[in-house]
Amino acid sequence: MSLSTFFVTYFTWIxxxxxxxxxxxxxxxxxxxVISMIFKKYYGIKFDKLFLVRFVKFVLIYLPVFIWEMIKANFDVAVRVLNPKLPINPGFVKLNTNLTKDSSKFALANSITLTPxxxxxxxxxDVLYVHWIDVKTTEEGEKKKYISEKFEKILKGVFE
Known part of the structure; x- marks a missing residue:
């Protein structure tokens, strides 16, 4: 059991x-x-001397970027719903990621999913399979630019 994980979890509970x-x-x-025992066993989250720096990066850099991307995607989907004449090109794409830790891949996958x-x-x-409402390109670099690049750069600094 990680004592620091226990204290953070308990403080959050309170x-x-x-x-x-x-x-x-x-x-x-x-x-x-129980949660701290599960985290210790299955996740490599450590509360080391860089934890505060990574936490600040997550809150001050990642969350605003994520919220902005989510707002833009919400408007895009809303426009498509309200104007059915807009062409859509739904499909599945394969994205390669440079992230190495499971926790960073997990955060990236959830960020993509939470973005409409x-x-x-x-x-x-190192591969994410994504359904995309409007496949604009199948070129690897371009796919990443549209879907995951902004998230991935920041998450690398937060989790790895």
Whole structure:
């Protein structure tokens, strides 16, 4: 069990549920204990000296970029729904990623999926399979530019 993971999880539990009831604190303690054991076993997340720097990068750089890309994609999909005459070219694309850690690939896949118009179907080693509402190109560099490049650059600095 990672002690730092336990404290972060328990502190988050207290912030989200409040600490007015002793039974909630006890339940939170045991839930945090189990979660920290799972994280220790299955994920390589470490709370080292660079954790704060990576956290700040995630909050101040990645989240604004992600939110902006999500807003743009929402408008794009809304325009396509409201104007059915707009051509769409749905299809599946294969994206190669330079990310090496599972946690960074997981964050990239979720970022793509949470952005309307794209859906990550599978991740196998260094390849993501994505359904794209409007396949603009099949060239590798261009696909990445449209779908994952902005996310991948920042996530590399956060997770790796």
């Amino acid at each position: 912030l989200l549920t409040g600490y007015s009831n002793v039974s909630e604190l006890i339940v939170g303690f045991f839930v945090s204990l 118009g794209t859906l990550t179907l599978d991740v196998k080693e």
